[in-house]
Amino acid sequence: MDDDDWRAPAVPLAVDLVILTLRESRLHVLLVERGVDPYRGALALPGGFLSHLEEGLLDAARRELAEEADLAEVPYLEELGVYGDPGRDPRGRVVSVAFLAIAPRLPEPVAGTDAAAASWRPVEPLLSGEEELAFDHRRIVADGVEHARRKLEHSALATAFCDATFTIAELQQVYEAVWGIRLDPRNFYRKVQGARGFIVAAGPARRTDGGRPARLFRAGPLHSLYPPMVRSAHAVHEGAPIDE
The missing domain is CATH 1.10.10.10 (Winged helix-like DNA-binding domain superfamily/Winged helix DNA-binding domain)
Structure with missing residues (x-):
C-alpha cells in the first residue's frame, strides 16, 4: 500500500477505574449500574470514552470518576493496564486504559451521568463469578485486586x-x-x-x-x-x- 493511501484505523479509546477500599473488614470495589446500552442494568466499573482528542488519559479517568460516582478526591491513580481484545465491547473494537487506586476511608459514591446507581461491592463474589460484570470488567477487577495484593507484599x-x-x-x-x-x-x-x-x-x-x-x-x-x-x-x- 502506498504511504499516501494509509489511514490510521479508527479505534475508540476509553478509560476504566478500579477503585478499592476496605469496608467492614472486607475488600470492596467501586461499581456502577449501567443506565444505558449496552449492558443496561448490569454492574460495571466506572469509566467511559475520552471526551475529546486533547483530553489526557488521567484527566479522563478523574472526570469519569467524578461524573459517574462523584468521587473527585480519590488520591493517587496509577495505570493498571491496557485492554483491547476484539469482542470485549459489543459496539465494536474499543481499547481501554484501566487505572487503579486503593485508598482508605473513601465516601459513599453518588451516581451520575449514564450510571443508574453507584456502590461499593465486595470483591469475592465478583472474582468467583457469583456476580456478573459487564464487558471484560471481571478480568480488570481481578488484575486490580492482584496488583493491590502485591502492593501489600512490597510496601x-x-x-x-x-x-x-x-x-x-x-x-x-x-x-x-x-x-x-x-x-x-x-x-x-x-x-x-x-x-x-x-x-x-x-x-x-x-x-x-x-x-x-x-x-x-x-x-x-x-x-x-x-x-x-x-x-x-x-x-x-x-x-x-x-x-x-
Whole structure:
C-alpha cells in the first residue's frame, strides 16, 4: 500500500477505574449500574470514552470518576493496564486504559451521568463469578485486586488503613481482608516486627476484648518492605490450627 493511501484505523479509546477500599473488614470495589446500552442494568466499573482528542488519559479517568460516582478526591491513580481484545465491547473494537487506586476511608459514591446507581461491592463474589460484570470488567477487577495484593507484599500501604495507632492484630486484619486468606498470628507478628521501620511503638498498651493488654503501634518511616511480606509464607490452610 502506498504511504499516501494509509489511514490510521479508527479505534475508540476509553478509560476504566478500579477503585478499592476496605469496608467492614472486607475488600470492596467501586461499581456502577449501567443506565444505558449496552449492558443496561448490569454492574460495571466506572469509566467511559475520552471526551475529546486533547483530553489526557488521567484527566479522563478523574472526570469519569467524578461524573459517574462523584468521587473527585480519590488520591493517587496509577495505570493498571491496557485492554483491547476484539469482542470485549459489543459496539465494536474499543481499547481501554484501566487505572487503579486503593485508598482508605473513601465516601459513599453518588451516581451520575449514564450510571443508574453507584456502590461499593465486595470483591469475592465478583472474582468467583457469583456476580456478573459487564464487558471484560471481571478480568480488570481481578488484575486490580492482584496488583493491590502485591502492593501489600512490597510496601507499607497496609498501615494507611489503620487508625493513627493500632495493634498488630488490627494490622493483620487489613492483610487478611486484602489478601483474602487467613494468617498465622505468630508468624505475622514476627515478620512485622522484623521489618525495621515498618511500624514503631506508640504509647501504652490497650485493653483488648479478651482482657489482655495489646501493644500499640503507628506507621513507621519505611515505605518499601524488604524482604517482602510474601503471602504464601503467612497463609494458614483451611482447617489447619492457628497458634494463639
